Amino acid sequence: MEVVRIGIIGLGNMGSAHAKYLIENKVKGAVLAAVCDARTERLEWAAREFGNGVARFAGIEEMYASGTIDGVIICTPHYGHPAEAVAAFKHGLHVLTEKPAGVYTKQVREMNEAAAAAGKVFGIMYNQRTQPLYKKLRDLIRQGELGEIRRINWIITLWYRSQSYYDSGGWRATWAGEGGGVLINQSPHQLDLWQWVTGMMPKRLRAFCAFGKHRDIEVENEVTAYAEYENGATGVFITSACETPGTNRLEVVGDLGRMVIENDKLTFYRLRQSETEFNRTYKGGFGEPEVWKIDIPVEGQRGQHHLITQDWVNGILHGTPLIAPGEEGLKGLTLSNAMLLSAWTDEWAELPLDEDRFYGLLRQKIEASGAAKTTEEKTLDTTGSY
Structure with a gap:
């Protein structure tokens, strides 16, 4: 070929x-x-x-x-x-x-x-994943520049959607039509990158979702999730489609410093000595490792x-x-499903995810949905608008 x-x-x-x-x-x-x-x-x-x-x-x-x-x-x-x-x-x-x-x-x-x-x-x-900022961050983490990862925070609230947007299609923001809101529609890229840049999936997470906050819709449009990892690291993921002006700030903290992506820049706050080593050897009471602020050069086409x-x-x-x-689409979707499962049950969602439990609860939402017919139930010959 x-x-x-x-x-x-x-x-x-x-x-x-x-x-x-x-x-x-x-x-x-x-x-x-x-x-x-x-x-x-x-x-x-x-x-x-x-x-x-x-x-x-x-x-x-x-x-x-x-x-x-x-x-x-x-x-x-x-x-x-x-x-x-x-x-x-x-x-x-x-x-x-x-x-x-x-x-x-x-x-x-x-x-x-x-x-x-x-x-x-x-x-x-x-x-x-082709965005130079995220590629560079992933590369630096994989090369050990941050040491062991200790915390991952992402605030991504640039998804403002008015009621008129949701009213433009009867399938929008419904469980039957879309199967979710800001997690499934606006934030899949960030959920993918959240695990891709670090190579880490959480062992469990707890999420709080607002469904139809300030909007006449069925699905989640504001989410705050807290994650825990096997190595003791923690993570926070915050997203919203009902606030403006929005924020896009990714922060990854490790034993050797902190990296931040914000305003199309990657900044590395590099510790001269690892926190672990400093903590073991320092005897001066108040004090902390020397830190260098480094603006990381990034080149290449946007994503x-x-x-x-x-x-x-x-x-x-x-x-x-x-x-x-394509197989890796499962990872970000697992995070999305786990956040909804945690919010629906008011419990921690453990990973691996209880897929049958999630699907059972989703079916209940679909059956009660205001949308007339789920895309899942339509024939393959019906395509509709993305």
């Missing part, structure tokens, strides 16, 4: 954006070969934008069986991702799915098993979507390891 023929499912905001950069040849070794959407107006838009060189399908199975594509980018509502990916694997197609991997881990685990059995290249659109698509295509053509393997 010299060129990967790509099909896109769902021509909403993200599907349309992926299609445009493929048409503009921003991904080497790839062509946009087909698009799929159940809505006639979106297929008509594709005809005007891309011409007859890009095949158009109203049904997913029809596109999968057409022989016109080698891989698919899934850009449909959250519930549909796992089923659509499993169907693609059965047709021998490579898969790149938009985030989140799905709504509940039990469903995503089945998708991961299908990916492993198919032997196809499976990626997830965690484009923030654009086409970089992940390029990485996925490279994996198909050349067998190179992926920056964001």
Whole structure:
């Protein structure tokens, strides 16, 4: 194979954006070969934008069986991702799915098993993993510059959404339509990065969620979570879609200092002597290690979507390891599910997650939802807007 023929499912905001950069040849070794959407107006838009060189399908199975594509980018509502990916694997197609991997881990685990059995290249659109700031932070941590990790704090409240946003679609901010709120819709990238940059998943967490705070919606739009790790480290994750102005500050503390990402800068407060060593040897009463403030130089393109698509295509053509393997979508989703489970039960959520308990409670929310029909219950031929 010299060129990967790509099909896109769902021509909403993200599907349309992926299609445009493929048409503009921003991904080497790839062509946009087909698009799929159940809505006639979106297929008509594709005809005007891309011409007859890009095949158009109203049904997913029809596109999968057409022989016109080698891989698919899934850009449909959250519930549909796992089923659509499993169907693609059965047709021998490579898969790149938009985030989140799905709504509940039990469903995503089945998708991961299908990916492993198919032997196809499976990626997830965690484009923030290509963001130079987070790549640099991860690299420094992996090289031991911070020593043992002791605390991870992230305040990410840049997701302000008004009531008119939620009113723009009956499926928005409902358990049946989206399966969650700020955790599943706005913060999946940060939940992924929270564990990716450190390489650590918590052993348990306690979360407090506000559901419909200051908004007429069903789902969580404000979350504060506290996590504990096997090595004694702790973490705090705070996110909101109902406050403005927002904050985006990631802070990782280790035995050798503190690293902070804020305002598009990475700052390292480097201890001249490790805290452990200082504590063991210092006899002066009040005092602390000498600290150096270092502005870490960071270069490279921002975390654009086409970089992940390029990485996925490279994996198909050349067998190179992926920056964001699709199987790793399970990790961030586990954190999201655990936070909701803790809030629903008013208890600690232990990891590994009790997936059956979470799914049972989610089903209760879905059944009581104001949305008429869950995406999970729709046929594969219904795509909708992302």
